[in-house]
Amino acid sequence: MPSDRDMGGGGAPPSGRPLAFRLMDWSLGTCCALLLAGLTGLTMVDVIGRYWFDAPLSGAFELTQLMLCALIFAALPLTTAAGEHIEVDLFYSRMPRPLKRAVLILGAGVSALVLGVIAWRLALHAIRLAHDGAVTNALSVPLSPLAWFAALLAALSAAIALLRMGRGPTV
Amino acid sequence: MTESLIGFAVLLALLFLRVPIAFAMALVGAVGFALMRGWSATWSMVGSVAFDTGLSYSLSVVPLFILMGNLLTISGVSHGLYAAANHLLGRARGGLAMASVLACGGFSAVCGSSLATAATMSKVAMPSMRRYGYADSLASGSIAAGGTLGILIPPSVVMIIYGLITESDIGKLFIAGILPGVLGLLFYVAAIAVVTRLKPELAPKSEGTEPFSARERLGVISVLGLFILIMTGIYGGFFTPTEAAGVGAAAAFVIALAMGGVGPRKLFGACLESARTTAMIFAIVIGAEIFSNFVNFAGLPDGLAIWITDLELSPYLVILGIVVIYIILGCVLESLSMILLTVPVFYPLMYELDFGSGLLSDPELALIWFAVVVVVVTEISLISPPVGLNVFVLRNVLQDVSLGTIFRGVTPFWIADILRLLVLIAFPWLSLWLVEAM
Numbered sequence: 001m002p003s004d005r006d007m008g009g010g011g012a013p014p015s016g017r018p019l020a021f022r023l024m025d026w027s028l029g030t031c032c033a034l035l036l037a038g039l040t041g042l043t044m045v046d047v048i049g050r051y052w053f054d055a056p057l058s059g060a061f062e063l064t065q066l067m068l069c070a071l072i073f074a075a076l077p078l079t080t081a082a083g084e085h086i087e088v089d090l091f092y093s094r095m096p097r098p099l100k101r102a103v104l105i106l107g108a109g110v111s112a113l114v115l116g117v118i119a120w121r122l123a124l125h126a127i128r129l130a131h132d133g134a135v136t137n138a139l140s141v142p143l144s145p146l147a148w149f150a151a152l153l154a155a156l157s158a159a160i161a162l163l164r165m166g167r168g169p170t171v
Numbered sequence: 172m173t174e175s176l177i178g179f180a181v182l183l184a185l186l187f188l189r190v191p192i193a194f195a196m197a198l199v200g201a202v203g204f205a206l207m208r209g210w211s212a213t214w215s216m217v218g219s220v221a222f223d224t225g226l227s228y229s230l231s232v233v234p235l236f237i238l239m240g241n242l243l244t245i246s247g248v249s250h251g252l253y254a255a256a257n258h259l260l261g262r263a264r265g266g267l268a269m270a271s272v273l274a275c276g277g278f279s280a281v282c283g284s285s286l287a288t289a290a291t292m293s294k295v296a297m298p299s300m301r302r303y304g305y306a307d308s309l310a311s312g313s314i315a316a317g318g319t320l321g322i323l324i325p326p327s328v329v330m331i332i333y334g335l336i337t338e339s340d341i342g343k344l345f346i347a348g349i350l351p352g353v354l355g356l357l358f359y360v361a362a363i364a365v366v367t368r369l370k371p372e373l374a375p376k377s378e379g380t381e382p383f384s385a386r387e388r389l390g391v392i393s394v395l396g397l398f399i400l401i402m403t404g405i406y407g408g409f410f411t412p413t414e415a416a417g418v419g420a421a422a423a424f425v426i427a428l429a430m431g432g433v434g435p436r437k438l439f440g441a442c443l444e445s446a447r448t449t450a451m452i453f454a455i456v457i458g459a460e461i462f463s464n465f466v467n468f469a470g471l472p473d474g475l476a477i478w479i480t481d482l483e484l485s486p487y488l489v490i491l492g493i494v495v496i497y498i499i500l501g502c503v504l505e506s507l508s509m510i511l512l513t514v515p516v517f518y519p520l521m522y523e524l525d526f527g528s529g530l531l532s533d534p535e536l537a538l539i540w541f542a543v544v545v546v547v548v549t550e551i552s553l554i555s556p557p558v559g560l561n562v563f564v565l566r567n568v569l570q571d572v573s574l575g576t577i578f579r580g581v582t583p584f585w586i587a588d589i590l591r592l593l594v595l596i597a598f599p600w601l602s603l604w605l606v607e608a609m
Contacts (some may be wrong), residue, residue: 043417075450085191092189107190114194121218152330160585
């Protein structure tokens with residue numbers, strides 16, 4: 001169980017980390033906060049508009065989908081960097097130190113591999129969506145930029161997982 | 172079917188080597204799928220699963236309910252819940268522990284996560300139980316156990332995921348969790364009463380209760396109001412469960428501001444936390460989807476259903492067998508991935524099992540009842556050694572209490588949970604009565 005995880009909420013981004021990471025926390029964090037605020041606000045406007053003004057927001061459904069997708073991929077590098085993907089460390093704590101090191105490398109390696117493949121497939125998906133000119137039904141929002149966004153952030157997450165291969169068995 | 176069993180074995184081996192659950196499931200699922208259907212089909216499956224899961228409208232409840240819980244956590248309404256529960260039960264023997272359980276139940280009604288409930292309440296209830304000289308085992312055990320109610324009492328992230336896998340009505344799943352959740356509260360309070368009667372030294376009598384501040388009163392009213400808003404909203408048909416999450420998050424934001432003491436920094440922190448938890452959950456959902464594509468293609472759920480039906484066992488025996496599997500899996504797996512891995516395999520059985528006449532003869536109701544059973548077993552896994560997550564949450568907050576002490580403390584609650592599980596299996600109407608009455 002990740003011992004550095006605080007499920008209680010409210011923690012500010014940790015300081016004392018490399019500048020690149022703090023910059024990422026700040027920029028992607030702001031992006032996520034705006035998306036969450038957007039998802040919340042959108043629902044409120046939609047529900048209130050429907051009942052009080054008899055004017056449901058057209059395309060609220062689609063906007064929710066798009067913002068959700070952006071939120072997940074924007075948060076993925078943050079989760080990966082914070083080591084918050086759930087792991088079973090039942091046996092890990094009883095392993096000798098060299099084995100711990102090997103196990104950490106394996107875990108980070110598999111993470112990087114899977115995230116890398118996902119990034120690659122999302123990029124190809126984005127190219128195909130652009131080629132087909134795929135847009136959403138109601139608002140005609142082109143889908144390919146979102147797929148590119150997802151691909152890039154999955155690639156960033158893969159890179160972060162690779163970096164985490166080098167960390168020592170301290171936990 | 173053999174292929175899927177090999178897949179499960181490899182997956183467990185990777186998990187024990189501390190490969191993140193999400194990525195282990197994706198890797199095994201993709202390789203297994205590729206060996207059976209070829210690589211090009213696999214590559215396009217991986218890409219579309221990742222993108223389409225992100226675009227899933229019904230999953231937008233997940234970040235919003237998490238945000239709602241985190242906003243309420245920083246707002247400090249939990250102090251009010253604890254003070255109110257204390258007012259009610261504080262004078263009984265073990266009353267502070269009972270109050271902790273009750274306050275956990277109250278917080279569960281606005282929070283969909285067991286870990287968040289336990290983490291929040293531990294910061295509130297633990298100091299006061301220590302001040303009155305409660306044993307660490309009883310004090311921490313009651314919070315760890317009370318926290319598990321987070322995924323049973325609506326809203327519940329786990330119920331949402333179950334609803335998506337089985338295509339059940341999320342509103343009905345939510346309402347089915349209410350009575351079993353209340354039953355859980357009663358059983359926990361009874362467990363505390365029994366334990367403190369047997370070992371009075373665990374819980375010294377406390378001197379009356381502390382005064383109830385205006386801020387605490389506002390906290391209780393907000394939580395009650397929010398729960399009523401969400402439930403009447405869903406059942407009155409004013410909004411869908413998906414929209415309820417958005418409305419709930421907006422209301423929680425207003426509550427956090429009204430309670431005072433919440434600045435932009437804390438708000439940003441709560442958003443960041445919610446976003447990271449969301450990405451963690453979606454990574455597991457994507458991984459599990461890839462894995463179950465492989466397992467389904469390999470024919471495990473169908474094979475299992477045919478095999479079980481051929482055995483002509485009593486349906487309740489089958490359910491008990493599944494429960495035993497869950498309890499064993501729960502000792503090693505994290506709750507969300509356990510549900511994502513097993514429910515797709517087991518739920519088709521609910522259509523095949525013959526429960527005779529009565530409530531369970533309707534497969535839709537049987538699925539809802541099974542959801543309650545699965546969630547209660549998952550609650551048990553959250554406090555089962557060696558990896559019960561809620562126990563680890565308590566351990567993180569209370570650095571000076573050993574894991575052994577907390578596990579000793581949850582034992583009476585664990586026994587109460589097993590009894591509750593048997594009661595819920597024996598009397599399906601406990602889960603289904605409210606669903607039917609709606």
